[in-house]
Amino acid sequence: MEKLLEIKDLYANVGEKEILKGLNLTINKGEVHVVMGPNGAGKSTLANVIFNNPAYTKVSGSVEFEGENINDLSVDKIAKKGVFMSFQSPEEIPGISTFNFLKFAKGKITDKPVKVFEFKKQVEGFTEELNMNPKLIERNLNVGFSGGEKKKNEILQMLALNPKLAILDETDSGLDVDAIKTVSKGIEMYKNDENAVLIITHNTRILKHLKVDFVHVLVDGRIVKTGMGELATEIEENGYKEYNA
Amino acid sequence: MAKTQVEDINRNIYDIKNEDEYAFKMQKGLNREVVLEISKQKNDPDWMRELRLKALEVYNSLELPTWGPDLSELHMDDIATYVKPKSKLNTSWDDVPEEIKKTFDTLGIPEAEKKSLAGVGAQYDSEVVYHSMKEDLLKQGVVYLDMESAVREYPDLVKEHFMKCVPVNDHKFVALHAAVWSGGSFVYVPKGVKVDIPLQSYFRLNSPESGQFEHTLIIVDEGASLHFIEGCSAPKYNKVNLHAGCVELYVKDNAYLRYSTIENWSKNMMNLNTKKAIVGKNAQIDWVTGSFGSKISMLYPMSILNGEGAKTEYTGITFAGKGQNLDTGFKVIHNAPNTSSVVNSKSISKEGGSCTYRALVRVAERAKNAKCSVSCESLMLDDISRSDTIPVNDIQTDEVEFSHEAKIGKISDKEIFYLMSRGLSEEDARAMIVRGFAYPISKELPVEYAVEMNNLINMELEGSIG
Ligand SMILES: Nc1ncnc2c1ncn2[C@@H]1O[C@H](COP(=O)(O)OP(=O)(O)O)[C@@H](O)[C@H]1O
Ligand SMILES: [Mg+2]
Numbered sequence: 001m002e003k004l005l006e007i008k009d010l011y012a013n014v015g016e017k018e019i020l021k022g023l024n025l026t027i028n029k030g031e032v033h034v035v036m037g038p039n040g041a042g043k044s045t046l047a048n049v050i051f052n053n054p055a056y057t058k059v060s061g062s063v064e065f066e067g068e069n070i071n072d073l074s075v076d077k078i079a080k081k082g083v084f085m086s087f088q089s090p091e092e093i094p095g096i097s098t099f100n101f102l103k104f105a106k107g108k109i110t111d112k113p114v115k116v117f118e119f120k121k122q123v124e125g126f127t128e129e130l131n132m133n134p135k136l137i138e139r140n141l142n143v144g145f146s147g148g149e150k151k152k153n154e155i156l157q158m159l160a161l162n163p164k165l166a167i168l169d170e171t172d173s174g175l176d177v178d179a180i181k182t183v184s185k186g187i188e189m190y191k192n193d194e195n196a197v198l199i200i201t202h203n204t205r206i207l208k209h210l211k212v213d214f215v216h217v218l219v220d221g222r223i224v225k226t227g228m229g230e231l232a233t234e235i236e237e238n239g240y241k242e243y244n245a
Numbered sequence: 246m247a248k249t250q251v252e253d254i255n256r257n258i259y260d261i262k263n264e265d266e267y268a269f270k271m272q273k274g275l276n277r278e279v280v281l282e283i284s285k286q287k288n289d290p291d292w293m294r295e296l297r298l299k300a301l302e303v304y305n306s307l308e309l310p311t312w313g314p315d316l317s318e319l320h321m322d323d324i325a326t327y328v329k330p331k332s333k334l335n336t337s338w339d340d341v342p343e344e345i346k347k348t349f350d351t352l353g354i355p356e357a358e359k360k361s362l363a364g365v366g367a368q369y370d371s372e373v374v375y376h377s378m379k380e381d382l383l384k385q386g387v388v389y390l391d392m393e394s395a396v397r398e399y400p401d402l403v404k405e406h407f408m409k410c411v412p413v414n415d416h417k418f419v420a421l422h423a424a425v426w427s428g429g430s431f432v433y434v435p436k437g438v439k440v441d442i443p444l445q446s447y448f449r450l451n452s453p454e455s456g457q458f459e460h461t462l463i464i465v466d467e468g469a470s471l472h473f474i475e476g477c478s479a480p481k482y483n484k485v486n487l488h489a490g491c492v493e494l495y496v497k498d499n500a501y502l503r504y505s506t507i508e509n510w511s512k513n514m515m516n517l518n519t520k521k522a523i524v525g526k527n528a529q530i531d532w533v534t535g536s537f538g539s540k541i542s543m544l545y546p547m548s549i550l551n552g553e554g555a556k557t558e559y560t561g562i563t564f565a566g567k568g569q570n571l572d573t574g575f576k577v578i579h580n581a582p583n584t585s586s587v588v589n590s591k592s593i594s595k596e597g598g599s600c601t602y603r604a605l606v607r608v609a610e611r612a613k614n615a616k617c618s619v620s621c622e623s624l625m626l627d628d629i630s631r632s633d634t635i636p637v638n639d640i641q642t643d644e645v646e647f648s649h650e651a652k653i654g655k656i657s658d659k660e661i662f663y664l665m666s667r668g669l670s671e672e673d674a675r676a677m678i679v680r681g682f683a684y685p686i687s688k689e690l691p692v693e694y695a696v697e698m699n700n701l702i703n704m705e706l707e708g709s710i711g
Contacts, residue, residue: 053662075665076674084666091663095684096677101667109668140684157667 001028003067004165004196005050010061012049019045021221022061027165030193034207034232035200037218038240043200046218047085047169051078065165080109082164086154086171092142098153099123099137102160109161119160126159129189131182148179155186166190167198172206184209204236219243258351259509259538262480263344265452267370271327273454277301280424283327287393287427292404300413300423307417313603314541314570319515324487325455326425328370334391336377345369352478354447357693362474363442364389368459370452371427382440388433389444392460395431402433406462410493410521410549418489418517418543422458426491429459434469434500443505443691445474448490450514456487463494463502467525470501474691478538481511485540488514494522496530498552503531507694509701510538512568518544526552526581533689534561536573537701545603547576550584550612558587562686562698565598565630566705574635576605579612579645588619591686593679595626595705601633602651610641619649624682626656626675626706676706 005027012020019042027033037043049056050063052075063070065081073081093101102123107114127134130152142150151171158166168187172180184206187197199206207215207229215231216223217240224243225231269286271279280301284294309316332342338355349355349367358365364378366389373391382389388399396403413423430446450457457479465471479486488510496502502522510516516539522530532546548557559575577586592600602621623632634651656678664674680687680699687695 048662051662051666055658055662074671075662076668076670079666079668087663087666091657091660093660093664093677093681095681095687104673105667105669108670108673140681161667 001030003027004029004065005198006064007050008062008064010049010063011059012045013057013059014045014055018059019221020049023218023222025216025223027196027198029196031213032191032197032199032211034212034215035198035218035223036202036204036215036232036235039202041218042221043202043218044088044169047167047200050167051075051083051085076108080111084158084161084163084166086151086158086166086168088170088173090142090150090154092140092144094140094143096141097138098141101141102137102157105157106161123156123160126156130156130186132156147174148176151175151183152179152186155183159186159190162190164195165198166195167200169200170202171199172201173203180206181209204232207232217243259478259511260480261348261351262482263348263451266331266344267328267452268331269327269329270452270455271325273325274322275301275304275324275326275421275425279326283425283427286327286329290396290400293396296408296413297424300420303414304417304420304424307414307420309417310543313543313572313601316515316541318485319487320485323454323485325452326458327427328452328455330369330372330374332369332372332374334373334394335375338375341375345374348449348451349375349447352447352449352476353693354445357445361442361691361693362445363440364444366391366430366446368428368446368448370450370455371457373428373430376430378444385438386435387438387440388431390431392426392429392431392462395462399431399433402464403431403462406464406493406495408493410495410523411491411519415519419491419519422460422489422491422519425456426458426460428457429461429490432463432471432473434465434471436466437468439470440472443472443474445476447476449477450479450486450488453482454484454486456489459490461490461492465496465500465502467497468499469497472503472505474694475504475506477506478509479511479514482513484513486511486514488516488518490518492518492520494520494530496522496524496528498525498528500525500528502529503533505533505690505694507535507690507697508537508539512538512540514539516542516544520544520546521549522547522557523549523551524555524557527554528552529556531558532561532575533686534559535686535690535694535698535701536561536563536571537705539571540569542571542573544573545576545605547578548586549578549580550586551580553581554583555581556585558589560589560686560689561591562683563592563600564702564705565592565594565600567596567598569598571599572601572603574601574603574605577607577617579608579615579617582611582613583615584612585616586618588621589685590621591683592621592623592632593626593682594623594630594632597629599631599633601635603635604637606636606638606640606647608640608642608645608647613642613644615642616646617648621650622652622654622682624654624656624679626679672706676703679706
């Protein structure tokens with residue numbers, strides 16, 4: 001098995017506040033991981049710290065991607081290595097259409113000119129699979145999109161940019177049953193033996209539609225338990241009570 | 246992250262300067278002899294010569310404005326008020342001298358004329374070197390001429406309107422303009438004629454230590470409509486250049502005028518321009534303005550809504566970088582019932598640049614049921630830049646709907662992070678966000694100008710990001 005992401009004994013702060021307190025996590029190619037945990041446990045922090053968001057400070061420990069330490073790489077360089085994140089609240093950017101943005105980002109990530117016609121057909125194919133209004137990609141990036149449209153647009157970007165590791169932060173939250181099915185379908189389409197998915201959620205609904213390899217429970221900045229799919233069921237029944245410090 | 250410090254950006258095509266070649270360059274400074282010489286060169290009718298001389302007296306009697314940017318670096322003694330290019334007025338680009346034509350080629354003017362304009366005027370220093378309009382507009386009675394030809398060919402129409410919308414004693418630089426004005430465009434659209442493709446005049450100031458004082462006079466007669474585009478630029482010199490143009494717009498009853506401007510002056514320019522419109526019954530004027538460049542700008546387009554039901558919209562953006570003080574704003578006078586105004590102003594400042602939005606809303610007592618809504622937003626790209634809003638509201642009636650909204654903001658780190666997580670560099674991400682901020686304005690511009698504006702933004706942001 002080939003390691004894609006390896007996080008070792010990671011401590012991270014927001015301002016003075018300690019949030020991650022010795023977190024370890026390894027993700028291999030071909031795997032789907034789920035991180036679950038109560039609100040405020042540090043799940044979004046984990047995603048942001050992997051991406052070296054300058055709003056967070058790594059205090060100690062390391063993040064390695066394909067064997068390379070990416071602790072100090074800038075956000076765009078990490079994206080170019082093949083990491084993607086679906087945002088809990090995607091930003092609205094006026095002045096550029098979703099498709100033109102995707103084309104621009106694809107060019108940056110691959111460092112190659114994008115074959116526009118081909119890429120457009122591919123993106124249109126994805127919007128169809130994701131039950132998105134085909135006109136949405138002509139509209140300014142996320143501007144005036146509904147919550148559900150924004151989440152689907154994140155999955156569309158994942159499919160179009162085709163990263164090696166996709167981190168999905170609460171992509172399922174706030175979606176109705178149909179949208180959750182569609183998002184799961186998007187993840188299935190993306191998934192192959194060479195890439196991996198890290199799903200962050202506080203909710204088990206999406207797991208009903210997806211084949212998952214590992215479930216981790218994140219409480220108070222640490223992974224306190226790792227198991228297989230049934231761990232999710234257990235948490236659904238009992239909540240996080242037994243893990244509280 | 247490594248900081249790239251760039252003292253002054255390369256403005257590419259705008260900075261290409263030609264040799265300071267001219268047929269005649271007026272001695273520097275301003276006095277009666279200079280004014281008389283300009284008048285003689287222009288072959289002015291008597292009334293115009295008298296107007297110039299009277300304006301000079303007004304100029305001498307008025308003080309420099311002290312309420313705005315510091316104008317102490319402007320010395321009229323160092324400015325040549327009239328520079329006659331080595332070219333006559335032509336109606337074919339082939340006849341324009343090579344050097345001058347090359348400049349306008351680089352700026353894309355002849356190309357735009359072929360693709361998307363109904364007529365073009367091109368001024369180089371103090372004189373219009375090219376003026377032309379499509380045949381079918383001519384047949385419909387539309388007049389589009391350089392200002393000097395209009396003085397000769399339409400004496401009554403010009404005399405009735407010239408310096409009547411903007412009075413000579415409005416302020417010191419209007420008086421200066423009236424004394425030494427040269428070049429500019431005249432447009433007359435007859436009653437009911439709709440000109441659906443824009444006319445454009447482009448003003449290029451090439452000569453160092455000189456001034457450009459073009460006069461634009463547009464009359465859109467009853468029920469007619471027009472889109473007029475004005476472009477301005479100049480290469481950079483180390484000495485001060487002065488632009489004191491004057492724009493007078495008459496939008497008669499039920500007429501429509503859209504007046505779009507992209508100003509891209511170099512950073513040694515003092516831009517002290519005056520623009521006003523008188524708007525008749527149920528008529529409308531829309532201003533779309535992009536102000537880039539210049540060291541100091543004082544520019545406050547004004548709509549005077551004299552007719553019942555007259556409307557105006559102002560959509561403007563100002564971008565101030567290092568060493569720039571851009572003092573702009575919109576003024577509206579509601580002089581009749583049921584008039585309305587909508588103002589949407591944006592400004593961007595960076596590297597210590599300063600943007601001031603200075604506005605006036607006056608609603609006369611008789612302007613019952615007037616509506617006015619003002620929104621100004623500014624974006625500061627760092628902590629050393631400035632942005633101020635100085636609104637003056639003088640509202641004489643209770644029967645008015647008035648709203649004013651002002652927002653000052655910075656680029657959000659979350660937006661930068663979002664875009665960078667898609668592989669964009671920080672520079673690309675910022676430029677994209679700034680373009681997005683400017684988008685509500687740029688989308689109002691003709692496509693080529695929206696593209697130009699985005700290029701200007703990219704140019705301004707290049708290398709300036711830490
Ligand atoms: N930018 C921030 N500023 C201040 N506190 C933050 C910030 N981001 C996260 N936190 C705090 O860090 C803790 C973990 O947050 P987060 O990682 O978002 O939790 P989760 O995603 O598990 O709900 C919370 O207590 C939250 O309030
Ligand atoms: Mg979260």
